Amino acid sequence: MNTQSGEVERIDVAVIGAGPAGAVAAALLARAGRSVLVLERQHFPRFSIGESLLPQSMAYLDEAGMLQAVVEAGFQYKNGAFFAYREKTSSFDFRDKHTDGWGTTYQVERAVFDQLLIRRAAEQGAQVRFGHTVRSMETGAAPVLEVADEGGRTYRVAAQFVLDASGFGRVLPRLLGLETPSHMPERAALFSHVRDALPAGSTDRDKICVAVHPERRDVWYWMIPLAGGRTSIGCVAAAEFLDVPEAQREARLRELMGEEPTIARLLGDAPFLMPVNRIAGYSANVERLHGPGFALLGNAGEFLDPVFSSGVTIALRSAHLAAHTLLRQLAGERVDWAADYDGPLRKGIDTFRAFVERWYTGELQDIVFYPNQTPKIRRMISAILAGYAWDETNPYVADPERRLTALHETCMMAPG
Structure with a gap:
């Protein structure tokens, strides 16, 4: 790599961010014979929240040549979701579903998972640079990035196209002024990992548990069993409800865990394995998901809420759609990013x-x-x-708002 600022390095595709979206996009492009450079400002492994995958994501990992590595990594198997509210419970087995395809997946420690994916992308031909930060981008038919390494040296990369997979870093939305207010209310989460010591049969480790606070239905918890006797635990609520000084976060999360019967029974005083963290204001939106010479993937474009663990699945879907659209464009085909990428991705969102x-x-x-x-x-x-x-043969995908409203009305009118 030449870091003399007067010279320009040329590449087919530059990918900003080495998380799941960036890794899968880079692998798909490299497997198709394109030169790919991934620029990641952090070093891996690094902690990330969002440990519970959805089965739909397995198809994209398979397509990117990553599935075998994921299967062999020893992650916690997952086949569904378990919901709890006071004395009520409800369990969904993802193998019993309307849509054909994967019905099982994994619950993962993201530091291990993300490192595994980007390693597989590199093994398939993508060039990856950690500790390199994108400072600016000149947009156009041939965008140019200004990049700085950790020593402060800068260099320029000219790419035929740039994919922003920077997640909550949201590099291009910030640099290009693409951010727009999210219509989702501001919420926050307190979370950590615990040593769970769950007795055999006390809960279904093969399912994520989503529990609702007994007195406040807008407050909910996740409990995600991981391999090796660890569990990811978090509480999500309106931001002000969880607005406590850093020194009081552990006590606040412990108090909230004690207020929900299922979480209290299963985790009780399980010791925290890392400091209790807080994340707030994570819901985000942008005015568009593409522009001259670039597209936004995953959380760099839009993030909704963690309640249904949709983040990684949306990220991988975006990588799949963007990579295939871009490969057609690089092959000389005329593509419509609004029709081929933006619209289809937003349907599932x-x-x-x-x-x-x-x-x-x-x-x-x-x-x-x-x-x-x-x-x-x-x-x-x-x-x-x-x-x-994204399966529009499912009425709750084809017309989700009307269908959910009608279903709720039916449930409320029916006896029982």
């Missing part, structure tokens, strides 16, 4: 958004905990919870 919004109004909670669920409709809901939010 809008499906998840409808579910997230109705979770917080309580409507979806009423549906999930309704005792007399119709098997056919359960399989449709299960498919979306499993990540199949």
